[in-house]
Amino acid sequence: MNRSAASFFTSQNFTLFAIVIVGAAALGVTSHGGFFDSISVTTFFTFLAVPILIGLAQMVTLAVGQLNLAVGSIGGFTSCLAGVLISSLGVSPWVGALSCLVVGAVVGLINGSLVVFTRINGFIVTLATMTILLGAQYGLVGTRTISSTKWESVYALGRASLLGIPVIFWIAIAMAIVLRLAFSHTVTGRHLLASGGNPIAAGLAGISNDRSVVIAHTVSGLLCGVASFVSLASLSGVNQSVGGDWLLSSFAAPIIGGVALTGGSVAIFGTVLAATIVRLVDSARAELQLAPSWVNFVVGAVVLGTVALGRFRAVRAARRIKQPVAGSSVTIVESAQ
Amino acid sequence: MTPETQQHGVVRRVIATPRFFLAIVIIALVIFFGSVKPAFFSGPFVIAPLLTSVAIFTVVGLAQMMVLSIGHMNLAVGQMASFGAMFMGMSYDLWKLPLLVGLGIGLVAGAAVGGLSGWLVARTGVNSFIVTLAMSFALIGLVPTAYSALATGSAFIAKPSGLDVIGRDSFASFCFAGYCGPNAIPIIVVPAIVVMLIVGYLYARTRLGRELLMTGSNVKAATLSGIPTGRRIVLAHALSGLLAALAGFFLASSTGSFTPGIGDEFMLQSFVGPILGGTLLAGGYISVSGTFLGIVLTLLIRKGLDLFGVGIETLNVLLGLILIIALSTDRIRLLARRRSVKRVQQTDALLIEGNPL
Numbered sequence: 001m002n003r004s005a006a007s008f009f010t011s012q013n014f015t016l017f018a019i020v021i022v023g024a025a026a027l028g029v030t031s032h033g034g035f036f037d038s039i040s041v042t043t044f045f046t047f048l049a050v051p052i053l054i055g056l057a058q059m060v061t062l063a064v065g066q067l068n069l070a071v072g073s074i075g076g077f078t079s080c081l082a083g084v085l086i087s088s089l090g091v092s093p094w095v096g097a098l099s100c101l102v103v104g105a106v107v108g109l110i111n112g113s114l115v116v117f118t119r120i121n122g123f124i125v126t127l128a129t130m131t132i133l134l135g136a137q138y139g140l141v142g143t144r145t146i147s148s149t150k151w152e153s154v155y156a157l158g159r160a161s162l163l164g165i166p167v168i169f170w171i172a173i174a175m176a177i178v179l180r181l182a183f184s185h186t187v188t189g190r191h192l193l194a195s196g197g198n199p200i201a202a203g204l205a206g207i208s209n210d211r212s213v214v215i216a217h218t219v220s221g222l223l224c225g226v227a228s229f230v231s232l233a234s235l236s237g238v239n240q241s242v243g244g245d246w247l248l249s250s251f252a253a254p255i256i257g258g259v260a261l262t263g264g265s266v267a268i269f270g271t272v273l274a275a276t277i278v279r280l281v282d283s284a285r286a287e288l289q290l291a292p293s294w295v296n297f298v299v300g301a302v303v304l305g306t307v308a309l310g311r312f313r314a315v316r317a318a319r320r321i322k323q324p325v326a327g328s329s330v331t332i333v334e335s336a337q
Numbered sequence: 338m339t340p341e342t343q344q345h346g347v348v349r350r351v352i353a354t355p356r357f358f359l360a361i362v363i364i365a366l367v368i369f370f371g372s373v374k375p376a377f378f379s380g381p382f383v384i385a386p387l388l389t390s391v392a393i394f395t396v397v398g399l400a401q402m403m404v405l406s407i408g409h410m411n412l413a414v415g416q417m418a419s420f421g422a423m424f425m426g427m428s429y430d431l432w433k434l435p436l437l438v439g440l441g442i443g444l445v446a447g448a449a450v451g452g453l454s455g456w457l458v459a460r461t462g463v464n465s466f467i468v469t470l471a472m473s474f475a476l477i478g479l480v481p482t483a484y485s486a487l488a489t490g491s492a493f494i495a496k497p498s499g500l501d502v503i504g505r506d507s508f509a510s511f512c513f514a515g516y517c518g519p520n521a522i523p524i525i526v527v528p529a530i531v532v533m534l535i536v537g538y539l540y541a542r543t544r545l546g547r548e549l550l551m552t553g554s555n556v557k558a559a560t561l562s563g564i565p566t567g568r569r570i571v572l573a574h575a576l577s578g579l580l581a582a583l584a585g586f587f588l589a590s591s592t593g594s595f596t597p598g599i600g601d602e603f604m605l606q607s608f609v610g611p612i613l614g615g616t617l618l619a620g621g622y623i624s625v626s627g628t629f630l631g632i633v634l635t636l637l638i639r640k641g642l643d644l645f646g647v648g649i650e651t652l653n654v655l656l657g658l659i660l661i662i663a664l665s666t667d668r669i670r671l672l673a674r675r676r677s678v679k680r681v682q683q684t685d686a687l688l689i690e691g692n693p694l
Contacts, residue, residue, distance in 0.1 A: 067466070118664045120618060123410070123466050124608060128660040131605055135653030248474050261467045291485055297478025304471040307463055 012258045016273035023280040031287055038164070044283060045165050046158065049172040049230045050075075051275040054246050055253025056179055057223035059271050062254055063183070064196040064209075064216040065263025066122035070111060071250040073133035074224040076243025078103045079231050080137050083146035083238040093151035097232050101225040107133070108221015112214035122217070138240050145239035151232065158233030168230045173272075175226060180268045192216055197264025249278050252299045255306050355615040355666070359630040363637060370641045377644060380521030385507055387640050388522060391633055392529035393587045397603045398610030398628040399536050400580035405611055406540070407553040407573045408620020409465035413454065413473035414581045414607045415600030419480045421447030421582020426493025426595025429500075436497040444582050450476070451578020455571035465574075481597040493595040503528065504590025525587060532583065537625040549573055554621025605656055609635050612663045635659065 027035045034040060054071050061068040078100040086096035111129055115122045148155040160167045183189040194202040195212035203209055231242055255261065256277065257270030278299055285295045370377040377383055397414065404411045411417070424446040428439030454472045458465045484491045502510075503525055508518025540546035551559040552569045560566045584603065589595045612618065613634060614627020635656060642652050 114661065114664075118661070118668045120664045120668060121410075121466075123412075124612075124618065124660070124664060127605060127608065128657040128664070130657070131660070132654045132657030135650040135655075135657065138650035138653070139648075248477070251470065251474070255467075255471075261463060291482060293478050293481035293485070295478070296474060297482050300471065300474030300476070300478045304457075304468075304475045307468055307471045308457055308461060 012267075013270050013273060016257065016270060016277065020273055020276050020280065023277065023284070027280065027284055027287060030284075035283070035287070041164075042161065042166055044279065045169040046234050047282075048276060048279045049166070049168045049234070050227045050246070051249045051253060051279055052172040052272050053175060053223055053227035053230060054250040055257070055271045055275045056176060056268070057220045057227065058250040059254040059257075059259050059266055059268070060179070060192075060216050060223065061122065061220045062196075062259050062261060063263060063266045064192050064212050065199070066115065066213060066216060067126070068108075068111065068217065068220045068224075068250075069123060069126040069247065070107070070130040070133060071220070071224050072243035072246035073130045073137065074104050074107050074221055074243070075228040075231065075246055076240070077107070077133040077137045077140070078225050079228040079238045079242050080140045080146070080240070082228070082232055083150070084140050087146050087150040093154045097151060097154045097229055100228040100232065101222060104225020104228060105218050105222040108218040108224070109214065111221065112217030115213055115217065116210045122213070137243075141238070141240055143240070145237040147237040148232070148235065154233050158230075158235075166234075168233055171226070171230060175223065176268050176272055179266075183266050183268070188215060193264055193266070195263075248296060248299060248303075249275065252278050252303050255303050261307070354624075354627070355613065356624060356627045356630055359613060359627070359634055363630065363634050366634075366637050366641065370637075370644065374644045377641075380519065381507070383640065383644070384521040385523050387636060389504075389525050389591050390636050391629075392523070392525045393584055393591065394603075394606050394610065394632045394636060395529050395629050396532055396580055396584040396587060397607045398614075398632045399532065399625065400577045400584060401607035402536075402611040402616050402623050402625070402628050403573050403577040403580060404465065405553075405616050405618060406549050406620060406623045407570055408556075408618075409458065409570070409573065410469060410618075411451070411454070411574065411577045411581070411607075412466055412469040412604065413450075413476060414577065415603035416473040416476035416480065417447050417450055417578045417581035418585030418588070418600035418603055419597055420450050420476050420585075421578070422585030422589050422595050422599045423480055423483060423493075423597070425582075425586055425589065426495075427487065429497045430493035430495040430595075431487065433495070434497070436499040439497060440586055443586060444579050447582025447585070448575045448579040451581070452571050452575035454578070455574025458574065459567040459570040469574075484597045488595075491597060494593070496593070500590050501593070504587070504593065525591065529587070532580070533625050533629060536580075540623055540625070545569075545572075550621050550623070552620075554619075605660070606632065606635065609656060609660050609663065612660065 024035070031040075035044075054075065057071050058068055081103055082096045082100050085091040085099060086093050091099075107129065111122070111126055114125045114129070118125065158166070158168055162170055183193065191202070191207045192212045192215060194205065194207050195209045196216075199209045202212070227246075228243075232238065235242070253271045253275040254267070256274035257272075258267040259265055259271065278295075281298055282295050285292065367377075397418070400414050400417075401411055421443040423443075425439045425443035428434040428442050429436075432439075434442070450472070454465070454469050457463070457468045457472075461468070481491070484493075506524045507520045508522045508524065509520035511518050538546075540550065548559070548564045548569055549572070551562070551564055552566045552573075556566055559569075581600070581603070585599045588599050610631035611623070611628045613631030614629070615624045616622065616628060638655060638659075639652055642655070
C-alpha cells in the first residue's frame, strides 16, 4: 500500500529520472560545460523551487479528483499582496512574506468551500476565483513593479545556499517530503486518497468527501502561498505578471509525473522529477535562444501525449487487476473507468 | 428534463426560465446606463461596438454550449479560435485565397482540432476538461511559434475583399431608395444570428441534436438506445472547434488582423454566457437564446463599467463573482428539479443512482 515509496522503483519514475540525467548531460555538452558551473546550477535550482511547489499544489487537488485553475493567480495575488503590505503599509518583511501562506490557504479554503457548497465542478469554481484574483492582483499593483529592495532580509534567503544548493530549493523538497509523509502516514492523507479514488466507497466507509475536498483545496492554496513566498525571495520584484505562467507547468508536473487524473493517487517523486524535466526544457530553450512559446509547445504536446497514453495505462491496470498483485488504489480507480 | 418542462404552461415556463430573468436585468441595466449616461445611446460609438462584441462572444458561447450539451467542456475554446484564425490568416496572407475559401480552411482546421479532442475523450475516457486543457497547452505553444515563423511582425494583415464589410461596416453603408440603414447596427450581427438559428434548429428540430442532448443527459442510456455516443462526442467537440474558429474569424475581421492573441479572452466568457442562460453544466439541456442573453448581460456590464471609467480589473472581479453566483443558481435549479430526492449528497449521477438513501 505504500505507493509513493514503492512507485520510486517503478518504471515511470526510472524513466523520468533517466530523462533528467540524459537531459542535464545533453545540456552540459551543448553548453560546453557551462551548464554545470556554480552560477548556472544555482540559477537552475533557484527557479526549480516554484515549478515543484505549484506541481505539488496541483497534485493535491488532483488526488481528490479536483483541479485548481487558480494556482497561478493565488500565487500572483498573494505575492503582490505581500509586496503591498511590506512596501506601502510598513508591515515587517518576514510577516508580510509569510502572509502569503496564510492568504493562500484562506483562498484555497474558499475554493474548497465553494466547490462543496455549489456542488459544481472545481474547475469552474477555480476559473471564477482565478478571474477574481487576477483582477485583484492588477488592482493591487497596476502596472508598477514593487522592488525586492523593500524586503532585503527575505530576498537574502533567496540567495542563501546550503550544501551548494539554494535554500529555497530545499524548502520545496521539504514540502514534498512533508506531503509524502502526509499522504502515506496520516489518516487525513489516506482519507483524501480514498475520496479521490472512489467517493461512493469512501462515503460508505464513513469518510466525509466534502471534508477531503475542502482540505485538498486548502493545502493546494497553502502550497501556492509557499510558491509565492519563494517567488518573493527569489525574484527581483513582484508585479502583475507573477503567476501568469504557472498554470501549464502546474499541470505538466503531476500529469507527466504519473498522477492519475481521475483522482485517488499521488506521485510525489514523479511530480518533482517531471518539474525538473520541464525546468530542463526551459533551460534548453534559453541555451538555444528560442522563443518562450517553444517551451509551452513542447510541454503541452508532452502533456497531451501523456493524457492520450492514459488509455494504455488503463488497459495495463485492468490487466493487473485480473491477476491481483498489489491492491494499490490507482489500479482500482483506473479499472473502474 | 426537457419533456418535463414542456408540460408546464407556456407563460409559467417562460417566467421560470433564467432567460426571462436575464432579459429583465438587461432591460433594467440599459435604462439605468441610458439615464445616468446619455452617451450610452450613441449609435456608432457605444451601441455598434457593443453589438459587435455581442455577435463575436455569442458565437464563443455557442461553441462552449456545444460541448456542454453532452456534459463536456472545452477549455481550449480560445486556442481553437486562434488556431482556426491562424489558418485563415495564412490563407489570406500567404496563399492569397478569397474570403470564403480562407474562412472554410480555418473552420475545417478548428473543427479538426476540436474533433481530435473529442476523439481523445471518446477513446481514452479521460475527462474532457483534462484533454481540452492539454490541447489548449499544446496550441498555446504552437500558435505563437507558427506566427513568429510565418508572419512578419507576428500578425497576418492581408485583407481579402469583404473582410472589412463583415467586421467593420454597419447597415449605414447599405442604402436603398435614398434611405440608409442605422449606423448603430453592425453587419456582423447578421452572420451571428444565422449561426444562432442554425444551432437552435440543430438542437430543436433534428435527430442529431436530440441525440447530442440524450448523450449529455445520460451516456449509458443513450448508448443502450442505439445512439453512437462515441461519434456524437467527437461531433460535439468538432462543432465546438468550428464555432470557436468562426468566432476567431469574427474577432479578426473586427480588429482587422489575425494575431496569436485571438481567443485570449474567450474562455471565461464562453462559460459565463451559457451558464447564465440556463445551459446545464451536467449536460442534456441547452439554451441558445439564454446563451445570447447571458453574453449580452456580461458585455453590457462591461460596456457600462467602461462608460463609468471603471478599470478592467474590477470587471474581472465582477465577472468571476457573476460566474459564482450563476453557479449557485445552477445548483439551486438542480435541487429544485430533484426535489423528490430528499437529500442530494452529490450531483454525481452515479451516487444518486446507486445510493440507498
